[in-house]
Amino acid sequence: MKRKSSVIRCIIFDFDGTIADTEHFAFHISNELAERYNFKKITREELSDMKKMHFKELLEYIEVSARQLPFILRRGQKLLRHNMHEVQFCEEHFPEFLDELRKRELILGIITSNTKKNVLRFLADKNIEIFKFVLAASLFNKQSKVQHIMKKYSLAPEEILYVGDEVRDIHSARASGVHIASVVWGYNDRQFLEAEQPDWLLEDSREILEILDGTK
Secondary structure: OOOOOOOOOEEEEOOEOOOEEOHHHHHHHHHHHHHHHOOOOOOHHHHHHHOOOOHHHHHHHHOOOOOOHHHHHHHHHHHHHOOOOOOEEOOOOHHHHHHHHHOOOOEEEEEEOOOHHHHHHHHHHOOOOOOOEEEEOOOOOHHHHHHHHHHHHOOOHHHEEEEEOOHHHHHHHHHHOOEEEEEOOOOOOHHHHHHOOOOEEEOOOOHHHHHHHOOO
């Protein structure tokens, strides 16, 4: 699983499930929208099984069509906006971890399938100003945003570490040629992530400091 890292100059974070714990709100919003758009409601028990599904399998499971998906996502993101002040970090120590990263003078940013407005609202509420960019991306094409960052900051792929909680993040990182660290506290199940062989599997965000130091 371990991949030798060179000098990493940029860390790109996913948002939902990696930085921000939006799962509780997404669960309730999904069931609220299920009535409006006529797709399957889910239970807490089902949610555990869904963590072992690829996104396209998930859509089939809850009976959402490709045609419906953009409307559902936009409505869901709008509803989530009203709850962003209640959303907490996935890890309590994450702000302190960011302070450690600040000392290393890295380029830090976020690429998300959520909206930029939602992410900025969360960061402002938490008084976090360390991120140089926040980019919203489509569900299956985050790699185009990664490539944009490479060009903007004159970065080689091996100088970027991508941190995410889903198999989709692994695929986007691989398509871009960058390092990928998968976190176990987010949406996809640990064993499901491990089967995709990310470069690192993280139990704690502070392990990123070990990656930077070449000790992990």
